Amino acid sequence: MPVTAANDDPERARRFRETALPHLDDVYTLARYLLRDPTDAEDAVQECYLRALKHFDGYRGPAMKPWLFAILRNVCRAEYGRRASSPTGAIEDMPESAEQTPLWNEAQETPEAQVLRTRDAATIRRLVAALAEPFRETFVLREINNLSYREIAEAVGAPVGTVMSRLARARAMLRSAWMAEEEQPR
Amino acid sequence: MTCEEAEILLHALMDGELDAGHAREVEEHIAGCPACAAQLAAYREMSQAIATAKMKYTAPLALRRRIEAALPPPQTRAPSRRAVLRGFAFGSAVSAIAATGLVAIVLREDELQRVQSEIVSAHLRSLQAGHLTDVISTDQHTVKPWFNGKLDVSPPVIDLTAQGFTLIGGRLDYVDARAIGAVVYKRRAHIINLFVAQTSNTERRAAKIETLQGFNIRCWRDRGLNFWAVSDLAADELAEFGDRFESTMRVNTEG
Numbered sequence: 001m002p003v004t005a006a007n008d009d010p011e012r013a014r015r016f017r018e019t020a021l022p023h024l025d026d027v028y029t030l031a032r033y034l035l036r037d038p039t040d041a042e043d044a045v046q047e048c049y050l051r052a053l054k055h056f057d058g059y060r061g062p063a064m065k066p067w068l069f070a071i072l073r074n075v076c077r078a079e080y081g082r083r084a085s086s087p088t089g090a091i092e093d094m095p096e097s098a099e100q101t102p103l104w105n106e107a108q109e110t111p112e113a114q115v116l117r118t119r120d121a122a123t124i125r126r127l128v129a130a131l132a133e134p135f136r137e138t139f140v141l142r143e144i145n146n147l148s149y150r151e152i153a154e155a156v157g158a159p160v161g162t163v164m165s166r167l168a169r170a171r172a173m174l175r176s177a178w179m180a181e182e183e184q185p186r
Numbered sequence: 187m188t189c190e191e192a193e194i195l196l197h198a199l200m201d202g203e204l205d206a207g208h209a210r211e212v213e214e215h216i217a218g219c220p221a222c223a224a225q226l227a228a229y230r231e232m233s234q235a236i237a238t239a240k241m242k243y244t245a246p247l248a249l250r251r252r253i254e255a256a257l258p259p260p261q262t263r264a265p266s267r268r269a270v271l272r273g274f275a276f277g278s279a280v281s282a283i284a285a286t287g288l289v290a291i292v293l294r295e296d297e298l299q300r301v302q303s304e305i306v307s308a309h310l311r312s313l314q315a316g317h318l319t320d321v322i323s324t325d326q327h328t329v330k331p332w333f334n335g336k337l338d339v340s341p342p343v344i345d346l347t348a349q350g351f352t353l354i355g356g357r358l359d360y361v362d363a364r365a366i367g368a369v370v371y372k373r374r375a376h377i378i379n380l381f382v383a384q385t386s387n388t389e390r391r392a393a394k395i396e397t398l399q400g401f402n403i404r405c406w407r408d409r410g411l412n413f414w415a416v417s418d419l420a421a422d423e424l425a426e427f428g429d430r431f432e433s434t435m436r437v438n439t440e441g
Binding site for chain 2: 009010013016017018021022023024025026027028029032041042045046049050053063120121124125128142143144146148149164165167168171174175178
């Protein structure tokens with residue numbers, strides 16, 4: 001029978017170090033986008049890793065990154081829920097209708113390519129940060145943390161179909177914001 | 187396929203999440219629908235711009251230290267287990283696709299993830315077994331012909347010595363149950379294995395850098411080839427390697 005290892009078991013710590021620590025930048029990146037504040041992000045990431053270490057014995061895979069992200073998400077919701085942008089404070093309290101609204105009404109557009117190519121990282125970060133909560137999260141997990149749809153579904157605890165529609169919405173909203181930005185005089 | 191379906195599925199297409207059959211269906215729709223084709227083109231541009239911009243943050247060193255301080259000190263031992271990230275299977279069936287109202291979407295297995303893990307293992311093998319190169323040469327005109335007849339694809343071999351990445355040779359490796367070409371470069375004491383494999387997908391995919399088992403992997407797709415550059419180099423240096431490789435390859439093929 002496996003014995004539950006204590007937190008100071010060196011073998012366990014080694015495994016944790018090898019499997020969880022390499023994802024620190026990814027976890028921190030997600031925290032930055034979720035919380036939009038560097039100090040909050042640091043605190044949340046530290047708490048995330050402490051919790052991950054504590055629950056490491058229960059970790060059975062499949063992949064480390066979505067597991068860490070799910071923990072981070074819980075930390076963010078528990079500690080920083082009040083400050084999160086979503087009006088209800090809870091990430092999945094999205095009315096279903098909001099996810100079923102038509103994605104695009106505009107007519108087909110033409111030479112966006114130039115515009116889309118010329119945005120710098122700071123502008124993109126700002127536009128991404130302005131996305132509403134569940135869309136921002138899904139978008140960051142896909143485009144920046146590079147998770148597959150299944151992994152995103154696992155990390156956010158939603159069906160893959162929801163992930164797909166959120167991602168489509170997120171990209172549509174970001175694209176509109178991106179184009180609008182371009183039209184403003186600078 | 188209707189435009190409503192395509193508008194959702196084109197995202198799965200560009201994210202490489204569709205199996206071959208569904209990808210074909212979406213591509214057929216897009217081929218006959220300028221509106222959806224324009225959507226796809228715009229999203230690809232956006233995705234590419236995001237992939238090129240530095241969107242990731244780096245964890246502050248103080249944070250890393252605080253987290254490491256919470257762990258018991260490491261013991262010096264050879265790494266043994268790398269099974270954690272490999273061969274995983276999803277326990278539960280994927281839930282019904284509710285929100286989109288779409289019916290049968292078959293998402294591809296997490297194949298890329300598995301292949302990446304194999305790529306890292308191949309990289310480790312190449313370092314451990316004293317079997318880094320089958321052909322040793324800093325001359326691309328020696329390394330490239332060496333691959334002829336050994337693979338179903340001729341990996342591009344590009345001399346990047348002037349850019350600070352020394353070509354040291356080539357090797358046949360075995361990844362995802364087939365032979366694959368590896369072109370080996372060196373920067374200072376760091377080895378870079380560039381794995382090249384043919385793919386039926388001719389869609390260009392912008393580079394992404396990931397970290398697996400402590401190694402950085404930069405993968406991209408261009409001209410029907412999948413590329414994985416693996417190294418213990420820092421991510422920014424590996425990105426530089428990839429950028430230089432890609433731009434030289436573009437010049438070579440267009441010029």
